[in-house]
Structures are given as structure tokens and as C-alpha cells.
Amino acid sequence: MKNIYSYSKNLLSSALLVALLGVTGCEKRLDISPYQSIADDKALLTEDDVSVTLVGAYDGAQNAAVYGGDIMVLNELIGNTDNINFTGTFAGLSDSYQLQMVANNSFAASTWISSYAAINRCNNVLSAIDKVTSSAARKNSVEGQALFLRASIYFELVRLYAKFVGDGDIATNPGVPLVLKPTGNVTDADNLPRATVKAVYDQVVADLTKAETLLPTSNGFYATKWSAAAQISRVQLMLKNYTEAAAAANRVISTSGRVLNPDFTKLWFTFINNGGTTPSEYLFSIKVTAQDGSNSLNTYFGRTISSIPGTAGRSDCKVKAAHLALYEAGDVRKNFFVLSGGSYYTQKHLDRYGDVPIIRLAEMYLTRAEANFRLGTSVGAAPLQDVNIIRGRVGLAPLATLTLNDILKERSLELAFEGHNVIEAKRLQKNVGVTPWNSPKLLFPIPQREMDVNKNLVQNSGY
């Protein structure tokens, strides 16, 4: 026995030694880091860091709930019983189509959440813009792009979630919270109230104006000077500042060097037909590839058409015959609907990949025409000339005389199902179906989850 215990004692001391060694070695072993992420304080130290964060901002804008298409889908769908027969089963969309939205509408929540996530990415870029030192041109481009994206998203938010310009006083109407700094630690100070509609528009105009001066004239499929100018023309049109709207549209038409695509039908199917090349007519669009992003306009307006390989979609938005009747005979656009399963579908969004159009050059002609017409001016060109350019492309005879309604009708047909319906109705103070343009039913709710967490917010009336 003695022998055993002397063995044992040696064993005991070596075991304890092993245990102790293990302990000291182990403590350090707890200091491990994630692999797909990096520490936030080491993420924005160099010019490259800022550049990839800018790409992240585009990625944020590309989110299906933002410029990936939901914003356009909703602007098209809200109350649009005149033109669309919506047969989809997503309650959030169905409710907006039937004007039965509730405060926890899932689309109202996801667009809000994803938009502000993208804005935070823009703010991170802007906060670290001094790290971009390789050239002034590069710095200007990065800053201009971040400002353009942030302003564009705020512009969408203020139109979706706040009373429209012309409905009451924009200086007192609540808009959306304005966040212009990146989020670090979250405190009570982050429970921001809604800035006024005017404050949001002022910020949008200021950012876009600065962006236009900073942005380059060509920038691949990223935002350019012309993207900013085109967005300014839209903003000014909403604000009924027709002089500024005409001027901005004219800057794009006359100095961008972009031209209308002679064939209207070739503007679409950018992936199926062009392998993903963005048409030059697109002043800004969001890219969707097989690996990245999804196009909500395709998701809800698209349909699998056997004769056009690569097409897809949920077939949720069937175009009513009443809409087709609006086009004149011979209009190329009238034939740009496909009949399938007894219903018509627009061909604008049958392509899964490629571009989600945000602003096209054709809109600039129509904006310039309308603004000039309203002002009685001919900045760049006479309104009749601009309208006939749009008509001529789709095989229609030129008009000899022009009324405001001619311009507006041309605009609504040219831009049909691209996300303008409810916005145009509100801008022009027309009914949506039988619902008055300023009805609270046409307004998104501030998401219930946001109301719950931030007591400084006021809900829109009707929710």
C-alpha cells in the first residue's frame, strides 16, 4: 500500500500543477473576437474604411423596404383601386390598398426601421469624411453621395409619414425625426420628437444642393451630380417652387449629356436583355444582382411569364382594364402590358434582377414642361416641345396645343406603376379613388413599435 500512496502523492502534486497551469493559460483564452465583425472603434479609421461604409449606405438604401422597392410599391398601391386589382395576401399591403392601415402595419414599420438604418450609415460616412484624404475630388464624391442618399431617404419618409405640402402649415405640421449624427451610445436624448415638415424639407434641400455641387458628373451606377439635380427638381415640384423645379430639371436635360432611349421598351428588363447594364436614361437606380438585394416592384407587380424566361413575381398587382383604356391607340406603352391567366400585368417590373428605377430622364422633360407651363416660361424648351418628345418616343403624334391636363396625363402614363400614384394625387390635390387627397387614410402611421419606445413622438391622426 505504501508504494501506491507514494505514487499517488506524486500524481497529486503533478495533477495540481497541471490544474494550476491550465488555469493561468485559460484566463487569456477567454479573450476572443468575432470573425465576421470588427470593433466599432476600429471601423472608421482610414479612407478605405469610409469608402466601404459608403457602400454600406448604398446597401442600406437597396434594402427591399427602402429603395429596393417597397417605398415605390406603397406609393403606387395606397388606395389605387382605380388602376390596380390587388390580390396579394400580405396584410400590410392589402391594408394599404384597401385604406385599412393600422398602426402596426408591417410595411410602415420595416420602411421606417430600414430607412433610418441607412441614414445612420450615411451619418457614419459623413462623421468620418475627414479621413478621405487621397484627393479633394474623392472626398467631395464620398460626401456628396452620402448627402444625396440621406436627403433622398428623408424626402421619401416625409412624404410617406407626414401631411403633404399644402395640407395645413408645413412650418408646424410634424414631419419625421431628423438624425444627422451617427449613433454611439443610446440615451434618452435619442428619443427625438418629429421635426416639422418644413425642417425636414429644408434639410433635404440643403443636403441635395450641397450634394449637387460635390458630386461628379459620372460615377458608374452610383449617384452623380445629375441624380442630385433630378431629385432637387422633384423636391421643388412638391414644394410648388416651379422656378427651381424647372431650373433643376433643365440642368439635367441640358448639361448631363444623357439622352432618352429611343425605344421605350428597351428601358426595362435590364438584366434579362442587357445583362444588368443601366440604361443611360436612368438618373438614379438601385442595382439588384443575383447575389444581392431584391426588387419589391418585381416581387409584387411581377409574374412568371413562360414566354419571357427569367421573369418572376407574386402576381399580386393586376392592372385593371380601366387603366389600359387611358392610353391612346398606337401608344407603345399601351402594349407594354402582358395578359396572363386572365389578367394584365405591367412589363416594367417582370425582371428579377437589374435596376430598380428611381428617377428617369423622361420625368425631367415632364417636370420642366409642367413647371414652365405653370410659370408661363420656356426655360430650356417650350412645354409643348418637351411633351412631344415624350409622346414621339412611344409612337404618338405630336400635340399641337397643350393644356396642363395634357402634361399631367402624359406624366401619369409615362411614369405609371413606378411609385408615383398617391404622391401625384396629393401634389395635385386630386382624389385617390373616392378618397380625398388629404384624408388621413392615405397617410402611413408612425410605426407602433416606435410610438411604444419613444414617448416624444406624436401619431398621425386616424391611428
Add this chain to the structure above:
Amino acid sequence: MRKSMLLVVCAMIFAIGGFAQTTSVTGKVVDEKGAPVSGASVLEKGTKNGTNTATDGAFSLKVKSGATLVVSGLGFEAKQLTASSANGIIRLTPETKELNEVVVTGFGGSLIKKDVTGNIARVKGKDFEFQPSASVDASLQGRAAGVYVNSQSGKLGQSVTVRVRGNSSISASSQPLYVLDGIPITSNDQSSYGGDMNPLTDINPNDIESVEVLKDASAGAIYGSRAANGVILITTKRGKVGKTNVTVNLQTGYSEATKRLPMLNSEQYAELILEGAKYRDDLDGTPISDPNSWTAYVKNDVMDYYSYGLWSKDPKKNYDWQDAVFQKAPYRQADLQVRGGNDKTKFFASFQHLDQTGTIIGNNLQRSTGRMNLDHKANDWLDIGMSMSLSRTFNRRLPDDNAFSNPLQAVALMPMTPFIDPNTGLDAGTPPGDVNIPLYYNPVLSVKYARFTQDVYRTFGNTYLKAKILPGLTFQTEFGLDFLSQNEEGYFQSQTVRNQTRAVRGVGTNNGTFITNYNTNSYFNYTKVTGKHNIAATLGMQYQQSQAKYNFTEGTDFPSNSYQKIASAATKSGGSSSQSDFRFLSYFLRGNYTFNDNYILAVSGRIDQSSRFGKDARSGFFPSVSAGWILSNEKFLQGFKPLSFLKLRASYGVVGNAEIGNFPQLGLFSGDAGYAGAAGQRPSQLRNDNLKWETTNQFDVGIDFGFLNNRITGEIDYYQKKTNGLLLNVNIPATTGFTSQIKNVGKLENSGFEFVLNTQNLVGDFKWTTNLNMAINKGNVTDIQGQIIEGGVSSMNRVQEGYNVGVFYTVEFAGVNPANGDALFYKNTKLADGSLDRTTTNVYSQAQRTVVGDPNPDMVFGVTNTFSYKGFDMSIFFNGVTGSQNNIYGMGRYSSASMLYEDNNTADQLRRWRKPGDITDIPQVRLYRVNGSQASSRYIVDGSYVRLRTASIGYTFNSKKLNKYKIDKMRVYVSGQNLLTFTNYTYWDPEVNADSFDSNIAKGNDFYTPPQPRTFLLGLNVSF
């Protein structure tokens, strides 16, 4: 069967015929205290010759000389002795089966049940051996008090919800910690497709000797920050000294879904949808004969279009799409176990092959496992040993419930749509036919033209070395490994393009998962008995390191559907690799002190450090204390005869929950924000340096009792679990760019009763035992600091202060207005006096949401009755839950919705309102006009059930006859699972939890969820 009866009769005749020389035995049977035992049976072994003792315990019997006597009494261990030694006093010892069981406590610890002061539920492997349940967690269902198990769906190998004493978390996992032979194993889902899978499926349940569930803090504190959800210790079988025993078990049978759901047939469908169309036409003032009317649309563009024009020709032709997706599914299983050993070396080896087909088309599970457990005594002071299990689990998967390709979603298809496209002779919707028929994607196409398989190769290995250092002192060190290697392959042929829009020319995916999980335990165990003092202590450390690596490849554009590996894909459309690690370092201490066998005191504690905690909160201490008092050993109770055992025990302690994923405490940017081919990064997580484990303080008081010589034993427990510092995904304003941040915020409580009763109702030739367990748990979220936390179908599950986690919170349905068929809702708005406005409205947005149900059961229970008579044995096991509700809105909004859409509806919609004065609960049919199909309590239904979970009847053949063939034992049996279900539930299966929505708070949702299988098996068990 007739043959076996003949055998029995022959054996009896043989026994009676064998007269020989006899001798007389006279004796007296007494108990351990010397008191006479009356009515005890004294039997000559192997014969019918026997007698019973008189009131004074005396007996007299003539037997063959040299015969063996079997003496047994109610509540006593049976005793065998030779006839010659039986004259005089025969002392019986009380049968203390339950109380003398050894209970595993972790880290080499074990206690005799009567000395346990914490709450540990023990389930013997025998109780669920050779039953058609693929994983050990599902096998625990109804077998341990306070352990609630929900198998969620009938899909094979999918994850199972297990809750020990309620939900103790909101955002962190509430699943228990699983420890297999000392190693905390990987038990969370690793699949990349469909619903969550269950990595416990890789363990062969028939290898298990016992499962111990550590429920209270005193049992769990030794697992510190990981014990708040309970710890499940799985101990596998080990070798036994003696003859090598080989057991073969073969089972074969089939499964079918427990239920079909009554849906509308073609005529009923047409009746309802035309009624809805007419309503719309009346509203528009359009005559139904108008070609632009809704009626014309429904006839031409709906019913005729989706039936290939056949509906108008034969409106009665009906297709029940459930027939297309349910099937009778074969089940086969073979087990081989070899067990033996000598004084130095003992071993247990097993092999299993299981082949189970799903009751839903397209689902198949195959498992092959092998295990070898070895123990060797090297010399007087050193033991070494190892366990090793290898397994392969193959699963052909089904998509998640919320997918058009989920076969059960076929119930939504119109009953007039034929299964086969008459134009092509192929399944409806197969190209080149019209792919937009049926109404939705035909899920049968995904079974025929797509495949997603999961192949898991799993190794559990464990080696140990145990040394006796000093008398009473041992040192044990263990090294364990859990290696999970998984390959998932998917291929979606072009025929599935309507569902997989990218499968224009095929899509192939391939996922690899490699998880290496190392664990070392090193500890000293010390025991000393001096006089009346009995001391046991454990001191040690544990280190665990888990590394998970994932990779993924995807390809599109295949030359044809004959090429299905990504090597042939023209476009490699996706790829990824990633890694995530976690580590734990722990020190633990445990001490037990018993005085005079009556008074027991136990303390334990653990210090935990983890890579998951914030830098300012890295280390946590988890202590516990418990005490027991065996009253039945006290003099004042000795006189009370019926009572054979009584113990009071109480415990208090602190345990934690650290299942919050890896690196929740860090402020992070992620590199996953690329755009159109350019790399990008984004802020992805907010920092919290103080983040730590959730803390649960638990108090438990219990009584263990035994009556009538322990023929009746049981336990009663009351517990209180108070959890604070919840790891909560705290909602923050989305305007920050984030929606939530993980913080230690909030409190919740669980309290409840547990009741266990084991009785031997009949002993002797006809034996009948009953084991009952029952638990009542009340969960209560006491503080979430105003957080709104919602989830589940249409966000109807909610965390609400004053209620259990995940209650159903929605608008309250008030029935149908008899005057006009409008759905009504209670307003439930708060009035000035604080009461709720109980008036009704047909404007949904005017109604306030309120708590209308709870997916958590109030009570769970299980009852097992076993019977045996001679060679026959029978076991009947019921389990049930009461007081739980399910949410059927996922499917209900489309299919129990007064034909709102074109989906087929459940047959109960025929009760719809039709004319003024109708009293019904189904609102008027209004095509595409929402009328009552909004989220409301209409879709929150009773989920209580009682289920005949398993039943078996077997016959064991007389061993003497079999010995001729060198067979020790042969048993044939029939068994079944889920044979009967008693419930008010209206959809398929009340035991449900849709995998697409599953989270801690989102329970009880039914979303076209496949029901549990009902399985019938025929089995043969042979030992030699």
C-alpha cells in the same frame, strides 16, 4: 401466439408431472425490525406449490428436497433461499426500489435518492427504450415532473421545445443545458434550411442508462451560469461484470398523420365563393350576369381557370389535396447491444440503424450509430476508461411551415384543381403546362423535382482517468470531445421555378458546418465516514471551448437537371464562410454532510467566466445551500407503521443563463453590407461592457415519502424561481439606426408545484404499477421596464407584465352581428373609471388589444401504467397539458376566413352568416373584403390535450425452452405512439409550434404545421 400458449401448457404439465421426494419446511417471516409479516407468499421456485404466512408470520410447506423457496411480501424485496435454510426466522428487507436508486449529480457525483436534498428528476433509459422517438428530449415528454416538452411538428428530426420549470428568459435561450457523459454538448440548431433541427437526434436513445434533470438551484449550481433553464445529464450504459449479454431488437411498422382537417369540397367551395362574389356585385350594383361582374370573374378566372376548364363541365369533381401530401410511412429500426466484462475490464457496445419515413411526403430520416464504452481497472488505485459514439444522421428535409413548398400548404389549393394537368399528364403546375395553376405553387413539385438533404456525422468521445490518492480521496480528469460535421445539399430543378424563382436553369446549394467542442473536467472527490458523520466533497475545474465554422456555396445555370452538383453550375451565384467561437472557464465546489443518516446538509458553488460576458462583468459566482431531514428515522415516527419513509428538504441558490449567442456585448461593424459587387460595411451592434448572465434565485421545498413498505412513494415540491437582469433585446428608437440593444433589464418569476406518485397496485403474479407525475407552473413577467416585445404570427405573442412569457395579445372577437353578418369586436378601450368598454364595433381599428390567451400550459402531466402477468407485459403511457392556447391565425386568416381570398377554406366556414337573423360565429362571405379575418381572439383556440403517447403489449417466452437454442430471453411486442388524442383543438394537432415563427416568446402558433405521426410497430427482442 397459439404456439406459445401450447408451450406454456406443456411446461405446466411437465412441472406437475415431476413428483419427487419431499421435505417439510416450517418457518416464520419477519420484517427488518423483527415484526411478523402476514400474508407473505412462500413459493417453491418453478412450481405452483406454495402457501401464505399466517398473522404471526408462520408457515409450513412440503417441497422437494433441495428445492429453492421464493419468499415475497407486499413492499418487501423478494428473497430466495434453499429449503434447508428456510426453517426458522426469515427476515425480509423493505423494497426500496425508488429510494435506493443512485442519482447522478454531475462531476463524478452520485447520491442515493434518499440522501438527495436538491430536486433531481431521474428518468431511466428503460422507460423509453426501443420506442419510436428519435431523440432523448422528446422521450422525456411526460416522464419527469416539471419538464414540459413540445415536439412542435411531425417533421422528422426537428427541434423540440423543452422547458424545465417554466420560461426563465425572454431573449436568451430557455432550453436546458444538455450534458452527455460529462460534456456539455452542442444542442442548438445547425441547419440552414427549413425549421430548426435537433442535434440531439445524433444520440441513440437506446444507449442511455439514465437521464437526470437538475431542476432546482442546489442541484444546478454546480453548472453555474448555465443552469437556470435546468441541466439535463445524460448517462450512457456501461459494462457489467458477468456473462456477455447480446441483445437484438428489431422493429418494423408504419406511421400516419394523427389527423386530417375537414376542408370544403368543390361544391361547397363554389357555393361560398359565388356567395362572396354576389355580395360584391350587389355592392357595385353589377348584375351577376355581367361579364365584368365578380361572379363572372370567380366562375371564369378562378374556378374554371384553376381547373383547366374542367369545373364548369363537372362541378362535383373533387380533389382533397391532403391526399396528395399525406402518406402511410414505413418505419424500421434494428438495434444490437453487447454488454459484459470481468473484474478488470467492462464494456458496452451498441449499433443501431433507424429508417423512418415522414407522414408528409418528401421527409425521411435515417440514423446509424455505433457506441463503445470501456472501463478498465489498471491497478488498485487507477481506473481508466473511454466512451465513444459515432453516428450518421441523414435527413431529407421539408421546407419551413411558412413556405408555399410546405406540402401542407396544399390544403389552400382549390378542391376543383386536379392533381394532374390534363394537358400534359404531369402534376399540376409542371412546365411546360401552365405554371400559374394551381392557385399557389403546387408543393408536390418540390417533392418530385427538388431535394434538400442534411447529413450529420457526429462523434462524442470521452476519456477519463481516475486515481485513488488517499483513502477516500480520488482525482479524476476527463477530456471530452463533441465533433459535429454536417453537410447540407439542395438542388431545385427548373420545374420548381414558380417557388424557387432563381431555378430557371436549376439552383444548387451546399453548406458545410464543423463544430468542434472540447471540454475538460478535473476534480477531486473526497468521502469520509466517521461514526455518525458522513462527509463528501468535490472540488474542480471545467474548461469548454467551442468553435463553429460554416461554409456555403451556391450555383445556378445547370446544363440540365441531370447535373446537380455545383461543379456543373455555369454561375457560382453564392458563397460564404464564417466562424463563431465561445469559451467558458469554471471552478466548482460541492460538499455534502450527513449526520446519523437523518440530517443532511449540502453546499455547492461555481465561479464562471465566459467570452460572452462584457469586459466589466466577466466573472460570476453561483452558490447554493440545501438541507434534508429524514423524519422517518426519528423515534417519534417509528411507531407509525404505514409510513416507511419521510424526508423534508429545502434548497436555495443562485444560477445563471448565458445562452445569448456569441459576442453580444461588443460594439460591432459587420462586413456584410456589400452593394452590387462592391464590398461594404455597416454598424451592426451597440456595445454593452456590463453585459452578463441572467441571474435566477431559486427556492425549493419538498417532501419525499413512502407508505406501506414503500409500495407507495412520492415527492411533492414547491418552488419559486426569481430571475433578474434578464438578457433583453431592449427596444430602442429605430431612428438611431438600431432597433434593439442587449441589456440586463427586467425580471420574471416562475413558481409551481410538482407532484410525483409511484405505486405498486398489485404485486404477485399479476403486477400493476402506476407512475404519475404532474406539475403546475405559473410564470409571471414582473418587470420589463415598458418594453414592447412581440413575436409570432402577426406579432400576436407578447411579453406583458403580469403575464407569462409570450401570451397572445390581440383584439377580442365578439362574434357576428345577426342583423348584417358583420364581424364584431369588443372595443376594450379604457373608460374614465378605469374599466374596459365592453361595447362592440365592426371597425377593427376601434378595438384595443388585450391578453386573450397563453401558449404556456398551466399543468403538464404524465401517467404510466404497467401490467405484467407471467410472460405478458403491457405498458400504457398518457401525457397531457391543460390551460394552453394555440394561435391558428397563420392559416386561419386565409382558410378560416369566410372565403376572403381564393384559398380553400375549412369546412366550418359553411356555418357563415347568410341572412338577417342568423346566429353564428362565422361572418358573412365577402370576397376580397375583410370581414372578421383580422387578427383577433377568434383565432386563439384551446390547445389542451391528453394523449395516449405510447402503449405496448409484449410476451416473453419461457426461458427454459429457449435455452435449448442458447437464447436467454425472447420477447415479441406490438407498440404504438400517439394512438389517441383527446382535445378540443380544431386544426390538425394541438401539440404544435410553427417552425417559421419559433422563438422564446413565439410559441403555440400553427401555420400549416404538419401533425405528429401516429406509429404502429411490431417488435422482436432477443437476448443471448
